[in-house]
Amino acid sequence: MSLVKRCRHSRTGGLPTLLVGALALVTTLMGGPATAAEQGTLHELAAAQGKYFGSATDNPELPDAGYAAVLGSEFGQITPGNSMKWDTTEPAQGQFNFTKGDVITDFAQQHGQTVRGHTLVWHSQLPGWVGALPPAQVEAAMTNHVTEEATHYRGAVSAWDVVNEPFNEDGTFRTSPFYTAMGSDYIATALRAAHAADPDAKLYVNDYNIEGLGAKSDAMYALVSELLDEGVPLDGVGMQAHLAVQYGFPYQMQANMQRFADLGLDVAVTELDVRMQLPADSTKAATQSSYYRQVTEACLAVERCVGITVWDYTDKYSWVPSTFPGQGAANLYDENLLPKPAYSAVRTALGGDDNGGEGGEPGALKAQYRSSDSSSGDNQIKPGLQLVNTGDTAADLSDVTVRYWFSSDNGASTYGTWCDWSPIGCSTVTHRVAAASTPKAGADHYLEVGFTGGGLAPGATTGEIQLRLSKTDWSNFDESDDYSHGSGTSYADADRITVYVGGELVWGIEP
DSSP, X not given: OOOOOOXXXXXXXXXXXXXXXXXXHHHHHOHHHHHHHHTOOHHHHHHHTTOEEEEEEOGGGTTOHHHHHHHHHHOSXXXXXXXXXXXXXXXXXXXXXXXXXXXXXXXXXXXXXXXXXXXXXXXXXXXXXXXXXOHHXXXXXXXXXXXXXXXXXBTTBSEEEEXXXXXXXXXXXXXOHHHHHHTTHHHHHHHHHHHHHXXXXXXXXXXXXXXXXXXXXXXXXXXXXXXXXXTOOOOEEEEOOEEEGGGOOOTTHHHHHHHHHTTTOEEEEEEEEEEEESSOOHHHHHHHHHHHHHHHHHHHHSTTEEEEEEXXXXXXXXXXXXXXXXXXXXXXXXXXXXXXXXXXXHHHHTTOOTTTTTOSOTTOEEEEEEESOSOSSSSOXXXXXXXXXXXXXXXXXXXXXXXXXEOOOSSOSOEEEEEEEOTTOGGXXXXXXXXXXXXXTTEEEEEEEEESSOEEOTTOBOOOEEEEEXXXXXXXXXXXXXXXXXXXXXXXXXXXXXXXXXXXXXXXXXX
16 A cells, blocks of 8 residues: 655644633533543553553644543643644744644643654655755754754653654655755664754654555664664654555554564554545444554554554544545544544453443344345355344454354265355455354254454444355255254344354354
């Protein structure tokens, strides 16, 4: 997947003073977020696991009192989306303006939050004068910029994305005024300058599409290994994690995090969101919830993954629609500042109550069935199955199995199984035949269906999963007495098909 990230540019204009009392009032009045906070915020749940949970923000959003109330109460860390970037802080050479960034750090201090500085050196959002410099003057200008900004925020910023997005998709270094002037040495130079200016801040190199194993993450691994070998001050790697449901989940994300941790580096998920093609629907929302859950679980599984920051928490202020036309709905909260199923998925992954934000019971699944074959005596069994989430929170399909019970009759004892079609993709559906541990008449075997991943949003259905099985000698079955067999050709609830979550029976009656 190719992803070019362009964050929202800050709008001009002053920022009205935020009144703490007004924020407290709004927090009390906003039932959804206040309820979630009473049950333990995302940050509190993460802190109990030794992590943080944060959100990006930006100056034009803070006058929105409802937004600011949730930002200040739900999250323990904030990242300024634009107000610490070069075009804002040094628009003319040697003329620094930290006013907008100071608003962010002041907000964080008032709410007991840490701040991740973003970003000191980046190829984008540079004022024109940087690109116009003769190459021989770039290093001095870069070092001065890093020194001035890191010094100004010393003590107010706990970590810096010192260098942002140094790589192309194929793992080669991205062209920028800094790379043109200094080659890859600019990265070490920037890190040394940042450390000299603020020895206590954690220093990171940050990039997108390095969440899973691949050429770009390999290039990052090689870079940071070299920097460490040379004694360059570096504390961690930032994985942005701008994901999309249509592109699949990053390959072996946890293993990738772990290999950086094994170098002695921290890992942070710095800009998490999960966009989709609009309009949103329950299937996309379920996949989105699964992705958020999997990122959270990967971070929890790696001791040196220090925390997760979402790239703003609400669709109301998402950068996605303006950058990817036709896409959006990428965040944990909707445009009305209400938690979405993805929020509940993160809460559950963090060890929180199952009904955070939305209420209800996850995994409240039922099976529906229809017969896809009018003959009960031929050489194939063709059940049509679908799952329905009757609960109020998303169900994790990777924990779900479904059993269709049948009798083997005479003939071969080995079987072939197939998924012919499903709207969720047959590649996500697993299937096998197993012998019943306690054979019964009409149920000495079962077809077990599972899922490689994904989720099922509240009220959603997987849609039809068209399945087939046969004996390897293609001898006939007699389905007339099979425990799960029915003759209905329209989907209906089927309590003789059993559903399990984590191995526990949640639907149906076993034979």
